[in-house]
Amino acid sequence: MSQKPLQNYIPALTGVRALAAYLVFIxxxxxxxxxxxxxxxxxxxxxxxxxxTIFFTLSGFLIAYRYYDSFKLTTRWFKQYLxxxxxxxxxxxxxxxxxxxxxxxxxxxxxxxxxxDNPVVLxxxxxxFVRGFFYQxxxxxxAQGWSLTVEECFYFSxxxxxxxxxxxxxxxxxxVIITGxxxxxxxxxxxxxxxxxFGNFTFMxxxxxxxxxxxxxxxxxxxxxxxxxxxxxxxKFKLTYIGFLMIFFCIWIMSVLTIPAGWTAGLHNPFGxxxxxYLLPVAIATFFYGLLSETTALxxxxxHPFVELLxxxxxxxxxxxxxYMYYMFHNGINWLNDYVxxxxxxxxxxxxxxxxxxxxxxxxxxxxxxxIAIGLFKLIEEPLNxxxxxxxxxxxxxxxxxxxxxxAIKA
Numbered sequence: 278m279s280q281k282p283l284q285n286y287i288p289a290l291t292g293v294r295a296l297a298a299y300l301v302f303i304x305x306x307x308x309x310x311x312x313x314x315x316x317x318x319x320x321x322x323x324x325x326x327x328x329x330t331i332f333f334t335l336s337g338f339l340i341a342y343r344y345y346d347s348f349k350l351t352t353r354w355f356k357q358y359l360x361x362x363x364x365x366x367x368x369x370x371x372x373x374x375x376x377x378x379x380x381x382x383x384x385x386x387x388x389x390x391x392x393x394d395n396p397v398v399l400x401x402x403x404x405x406f407v408r409g410f411f412y413q414x415x416x417x418x419x420a421q422g423w424s425l426t427v428e429e430c431f432y433f434s435x436x437x438x439x440x441x442x443x444x445x446x447x448x449x450x451x452x453v454i455i456t457g458x459x460x461x462x463x464x465x466x467x468x469x470x471x472x473x474x475f476g477n478f479t480f481m482x483x484x485x486x487x488x489x490x491x492x493x494x495x496x497x498x499x500x501x502x503x504x505x506x507x508x509x510x511x512x513k514f515k516l517t518y519i520g521f522l523m524i525f526f527c528i529w530i531m532s533v534l535t536i537p538a539g540w541t542a543g544l545h546n547p548f549g550x551x552x553x554x555y556l557l558p559v560a561i562a563t564f565f566y567g568l569l570s571e572t573t574a575l576x577x578x579x580x581h582p583f584v585e586l587l588x589x590x591x592x593x594x595x596x597x598x599x600x601y602m603y604y605m606f607h608n609g610i611n612w613l614n615d616y617v618x619x620x621x622x623x624x625x626x627x628x629x630x631x632x633x634x635x636x637x638x639x640x641x642x643x644x645x646x647x648x649i650a651i652g653l654f655k656l657i658e659e660p661l662n663x664x665x666x667x668x669x670x671x672x673x674x675x676x677x678x679x680x681x682x683x684x685a686i687k688a
Contacts, residue, residue, distance in 0.1 A: 289568045291588035292579030293335060298591040300328035301421070302598050302643065309639050320532040323542055327528055327557060329424050330492055334561045336428060337496020340435050345500060348439045355436060356672040362432045364665035366592075369658045370425060373596050374403045377418045380601040389601065391417045393472075412473025412480045419600050423484055430486030431493045438497070448498070452491045459487025479540065482550050495558035499565060508570040517573045520564025527557040587647065590654035598646055606645060610638050 307322035314322075344358065378400045381389035393399045393414060402408040403418045409426025416423065434455075442448045459482075462475040475481055482488030530552045534543035543549045568576050578584060587594075597603065614632035621628055632638060667674055 288580040288585045289576045292584040294591040295587035297328035297331035298595045300325040305599050306639055309635050324528045324531040330557050331561055333492035334496040334558045337493035338500045341497040341500035345439055360671045364662045368661040377601050412476030414472055415484050421599050427486045427489050452494045455487055455490045492558040495562050499562045510570050515571055516563055517567030517571050520560055520567050523560030527552050590650040593653045594650035606642050
């Protein structure tokens with residue numbers, strides 16, 4: 278058994294972001310393959326939403342690994358910290374959310390507003406992340422953006438979490454208190470008719486930071502283990518693959534659970550919530566520790582420069598894979614399919630259209646969305662990230678600021 282230091286930037290963990298985003302993509306579009314798959318397999322793929330849990334656990338690890346030791350309860354530190362988080366997350370979210378409401382302005386597609394009568398108010402609820410607290414609104418606009426409300430809650434909470442852990446040596450009591458507060462909010466507001474604000478326990482446990490906080494705490498704990506004890510590589514048992522198998526075992530558990538009435542997945546079963554929110558993060562942390570400490574074929578794949586690029590652009594892919602941009606692509610494919618058949622009729626041909634197979638179209642959409650994501654990352658997200666970090670936004674930038682170096686910007 279050997280011990281080795283951990284570099285500040287880990288390409289394989291960037292590759293993991295792509296893996297997580299693609300798992301979510303599969304969970305949303307696995308229905309395309311339903312007619313060719315047995316029911317058990319359909320259910321299994323439908324539980325690939327666990328990519329979100331991977332994101333949350335990874336966020337906990339990265340924020341703690343980078344900031345836990347340098348944390349200071351000062352206005353200057355918090356401004357720099359907030360500036361870095363805004364530069365990383367907000368520009369593309371704002372632009373794509375704006376695009377969603379512009380799309381609604383022209384199309385009046387209710388998939389954006391879900392019947393909410395004031396789209397201007399809803400837009401401001403989106404760009405301030407508060408829509409994620411409302412059961413009736415969490416999947417409006419960019420539906421999958423609900424997870425950013427959870428992320429932002431963690432970002433704002435992280436300094437307080439670190440302070441309590443370091444000053445008072447209280448760590449795992451914190452998620453108990455946070456989730457308990459969420460339960461109290463449900464008890465208070467579930468009977469108030471206000472767009473489902475903390476409308477029920479299932480919503481609170483699965484779609485808010487109050488229910489999902491344990492995933493971040495597991496990531497933080499992994500970072501603290503690595504910081505305090507370093508990385509130890511063992512012999513023949515590879516934690517990378519053990520953790521990977523544990524992840525898919527958790528998926529299987531959720532896939533065999535009864536889906537509660539009014540919900541759509543085993544995730545929503547009470548045992549599914551326990552599996553997703555508490556067992557799965559431990560499996561993911563085991564997988565991460567293996568990636569950090571071991572040299573495996575999977576690590577080499579995830580650290581490959583092209584996979585790393587996919588990981589860097591995966592945030593955008595995640596935001597566009599479901600919603601108005603995919604709808605426009607889908608409508609374009611349908612138009613092409615109709616146009617091809619009109620040409621066949623005109624020419625007197627009885628051929629198949631290259632756009633008539635839903636499974637091939639889904640693969641084409643996957644490729645096109647990745648190309649768009651990479652383009653937006655290179656042309657907009659990355660330049661804006663650099664620009665905001667080097668600007669005087671929130672706090673004056675100083676020459677030689679370590680938060681502007683390449684590794685910091687990747688984090």
